[in-house]
């Protein structure tokens with residue numbers, strides 16, 4: 135089913151876990167040693183939820199997301215999407231990475247249409263989909279531009295549009311705004327929230343930026359390193375973002391302090 139003819143959002147569906155992970159352990163083995171990157175990590179992400187994982191460098195955030203994406207295998211444990219065990223990458227998961235991953239020889243439109251072209255989606259449908267997503271990320275005037283003509287923020291907007299154009303069940307984001315300047319980062323966060331509210335996408339977001347995690351998410355899993363485990367699950371109050379200058383508000387600061395103290399001296 136495609137994004138443009140998606141069925142109306144039904145509130146009751148939100149009760150079903152979209153991703154479910156139980157006791158996921160990841161051990162990286164070399165000839166000489168073994169390194170436990172993730173130790174019995176369990177979590178869930180409900181349909182249409184925005185969930186972040188925050189933690190210090192090396193706590194296994196990227197490893198965890200790569201396992202969800204099917205790009206990495208877990209050593210033990212289980213993980214499923216919509217009840218199906220993950221056994222490799224799939225079109226049900228779209229990814230946006232920190233490093234820009236656009237095809238440099240393709241225009242903005244062609245980049246967004248890339249997955250649809252591979253799937254053999256008819257031209258008129260492809261155009262309608264890329265028009266929709268270029269409009270959504272505010273890049274309709276740059277349809278013919280090449281990635282080298284775009285700023286970092288614009289490139290990430292194309293990457294988000296490209297991922298969403300394939301109508302994934304889950305959008306996986308690994309520090310997508312980590313390389314952007316603070317102002318661009320803020321406007322990308324606002325944009326992502328608008329997209330999430332409109333498209334009802336399930337988002338799993340990795341960051342080491344605590345403020346970013348609180349601002350964007352409905353729930354935050356706080357991780358710690360050596361070995362990588364989930365320290366605590368924090369539920370963000372639903373009305374938090376409605377507060378004016380939310381990042382300076384008392385409740386925001388309180389959450390930030392709580393997460394900093396959970397991460398402890400590992401906080402960056």
Ligand SMILES: Nc1ncnc2c1ncn2[C@@H]1O[C@H](COP(=O)(O)OP(=O)(O)OP(=O)(O)O)[C@@H](O)[C@H]1O
Pocket residue numbers: 162163169171189190191192193194195196197198342362
């Ligand atoms: N392919 C690999 N082989 C061996 N060790 C690895 C491999 N990939 C990751 N690691 C180790 O596993 C641990 C977790 O790495 P991971 O990249 O998942 O953490 P992270 O929390 O995403 O870190 P960062 O925020 O710095 O990106 C690190 O100590 C890392 O060195």
